Amino acid sequence: MRMAKIGLLLDEQAAADKWTKQENVFAFYIREVLDHLGIPYQILSNQTDSLKEMDLLIAGLLNESRQSLDGLLSFVKAGGTVIHLSDSPKLASWAGYKTESGGNGYGYTPKDLGHPKPLRFLKTNTWYKGAPSGWNAKSGFLVSGSPKGPVLSELWTVIHSGSGKIVHCQADIPYSIVGIQQGIEPIWKDGEPAPDGTAGIDDGQLKADDSFTLDWSFDRAETETGMNYFSEAHADKWREVLVHKLAEMALEKGLTVPFAGRWPEGIEHIATISHDSDFNLEESADITLSLLKECEVHSTWCMIEPGYERPLYERIKQEGHELAFHYNALELENGLWSEKEFKRQLQDLKSKADLKTVYTNKNHYTRFEGWGELFEWCENEGIQVDQSRGPSKKGNIGFLFGTCLPYYPIAWHTENNRQYNVLELGFLTQDLNHHALADTSVIDPFLEEVKRIGGVAHFLFHQLHFLEQPKVSEAFRKLVKTARDRRFEFWTSKQIAIWERERRKMKIEGISDSGEPAVSGTVTGANAVIWVPVPKEAHWHKEAAEIRYGHLCLKKILSHTQAQTS
Template sequence: MNIARVGILLDRRIEEQRLKYGLNVFERYIGEVLSHVGIPFEWLDNVHHMMERFYDLIIVAAAPNDEVTSQSIWAYAERGGIVVSYAGINPLAKRLGYMKSVPLPTGYAELPESLGDTRPLRFLGAVPWVQPQKHAEGGDWGPGVRETKGSHHGSMEWGSIACEPKGMKIGPVLQQFQVGSGSIERWGVDLLGTIVGLQQGTAPVFDDGVPAPDGSAPVDEGLWKADDRVELDWTHDRVLTEQGTPYFAHPYADLWREAIVSHILRRMAQKGRILPFVDYWPEGITKIAMLSHDSDRNWDEDAIATLEILAEHRIHSTWCMMKPGYSAWVYPRIKEAGHELALHFNSNVNEGGSWTEGDFKRQAKWLQDNVVQKAVTNKNHMTLVEGWGELFQWCEASGIESDQTRGPSKKGNAGFLFGTCHPYFPIAWSDERNRMYNVLEVGFLTQDLPQFTDTGVIVPFLEQVSDVRGVAHFLFHQGRIQRFPEVREAFRQVVKEARERGFTFWTGSQINEWERARRAIRIIGVSEDDSVILATADHAAQAVFWRPLRENEQACPEDIVEMKFGITCKRMSRSKSK
């Protein structure tokens, strides 16, 4: 059986035009979103390719705003295709009976339960389509579902977009227009720009960020860090623990990813097409937790204390080592215990470091010569970061495959401050043509509990990570484990709560190895017995495959069925490779 064909239109002409003027094409990030879920897709670099081979669904990531493009999109939909856009295809608004509203730089959208999480989701750009009469009346747009009629065959509208969580609703978050035997489906939110902006910021780091008004996160201390470019709101996006400590509670980027994937899977199931995907984690594992440590003061007794508590709980963790490191006799003990040794790059000028590629290479070479021959992971000391992609460039050049720098540096910004707990590959700025960096980012949620923030965050963090099936990454410095009984007790509490909820502890290198192996799996079809056909058997032995049940399809008693992305999905077996 053939699987559904999904295409992504990223028109080469419009891409070159925008890059010429230094504009980003973050729409390219839709490829990362689908790759992370293992959904098969094909790139189209010209609008004319839409009609050359039949695709069940085409995501119009970036396309010219001209009549030829509009006619091609319309013709593709008329013959049965589904067009999806994220705040684009604006020339078609008038033909569909709508008008483009004033763009919103930030705000919150509400989704109906059928499309994803129903809490207000922060966005970093929206261009809603509104009906001219309603726009003129200035009426409020509630989050319900509506049917309307126009020059096409009718439409459905879901959700709402507002300037702030309780602000006036300006327009729908998703619109579906029936055109011929197909449809044009437009999200009013710039979902890809939002995901990238939340994860990486909306601008390079070249000065201090805005501190929290309550004094809980003084990021304006003159040291440039990852959290100087956090795009969340200090008021709307934080909640309080029982002890009154604020933290960022919402993985907005992950929730937007889920909305994208849920919409695509749901539409293919409704169309009766099979669209398989790869589970986030391997056979027998449903949730991942991670512990990492930064050596900082490099006292040998810190290492011994950390080894003891890890052995007590039978956990392997990631040790980020900063020059000059521990005594030589300590490293064999760390390795023999099964832990990962990694780099802790120090660019702090007050400690003899510098934000230069040369210093990064020198520290990476020190690690290779004295600690571990091949380092997979890095985390920057004090989460220091400058610019946009320099860190990822340096990691690539030094053979480091994963980074953990993106996390909180202050008590008041613990949690999902970058909107995600998932491993992801970051995207470059326009000066590098918005390429994807070959460095897997695995951010962390908080540092040394209960000193950094109180232990009231443990359960909410674990439960939210569990809901989106990301990585619950907690950082504990070896020096604080050794010195403070309350940190050791918090460590034990994290482990206890995580294990009670079914989490498996992995190191950063294990996460990196699995994520890369999983993405190398390519689904090319489905056999008559409903098993997936793969291009190669490499890395697939531990993988788990799913597909949504098609509309009106009933699962057999022997089928394994679970809810994935809000849709009932059936587990698939693996067929022989081709």
């Protein structure tokens, strides 16, 4: 099968017009969705003759001048397929539709994606001709407000023209992914607390969860012991919806859209443990090191000022753990939110622990302000991973930000919605069995959702609580055993960052008739996996194919020597 030539249209002039009006173009985040899976595509900055070279076009942002639209429609009439992810009122009018932007609700996605629960979206770009009279359960549909709200429309609206078609998404997928992961506005005030009193995030301290956009009533579940948690990785699943549709449109043309597996061959999902060294008691560090050795786990130690003495730092490093940064901007502890203070505390850690490079940061108390300032500070200091986007309260644990994937955040319109060069790797919960926090009943649902996504299950444990509350150590042992029973591999944050960045260097150049990928780029010390969607009715060897994103895919294992020399 031939690999589809995919164009991603993000019109430069249309984007500049929006930035001039101080509007965000979250459509630029489509690049991160594709890059995360190594899906080959070409950026198109305007609707030019280069469209003719494409098999599929993802329209993230259009220029709706007459000349530009004529070029797009010529591409469609000649047999091109457009997956349209914007509003584009003039294009809708050409197709005989009216447009309307709407607020949040829930999407019931295609059945073959296997999403048993609806997905929360934050915005619609509805094309309509009248009130919806029904929906196509196979392709999905949208409802307004609550999961049982009134039907808005089908998820995908298809407009045929000539021998091609436009497939318009009624939900704004990139806006919803960004909004769930990062919020829809900078953090300048406290968030709204849980109405049942389980998560008082309005505590006078600005922090990551003040920006969350899920719903307290509809998006939380409860364990058998009464623990409330956000149960669905909504943002990750919207990524799946887009990739599913892209592969589906290619297969209809007899083409394929190959993509890279997230982890090395033999690994399907990762668990990671981080610690925050609050109070810096060396006795608690001793207990933590003993527990980690007993469980054969290497972890990430986020160190807060003033930290430990040099011999203990050396022991932590010698036993295979990662030393990381725990930036303290908490006003109650005389912390300060500023780049100068961030640099000062980081340099103090490097000096005391004899570190040339620090890969990971997690902010104390998940302190967070504004939009992207923290990511800029990390970039400037060479920090490759931030872990600050996690829950601060007992009642908002779980998939609060809709993701369990390491991802590159997007900037605000003031920086032209660029991509920050720092991975975000949020955590699910902290200190299980702590007397004031969640118990171990959340372990199973958390691991099952991460396993389904193929992401990272990140659990935070403070060394202090291993010392003071033996039940927390018991919970850690249970977590490790349960995760290993489900074939999770334990990696440090640094390991995750190195793998993710190297994996993204691979470039899929093409696919042979037999489905063998040609790949350039390097992956160090492990075999990567490439997945190649194929028609379900084709006679492929069952042992070499699995269902991914709702499609039958050939599994191709690529050794790192192959990747280096292809």
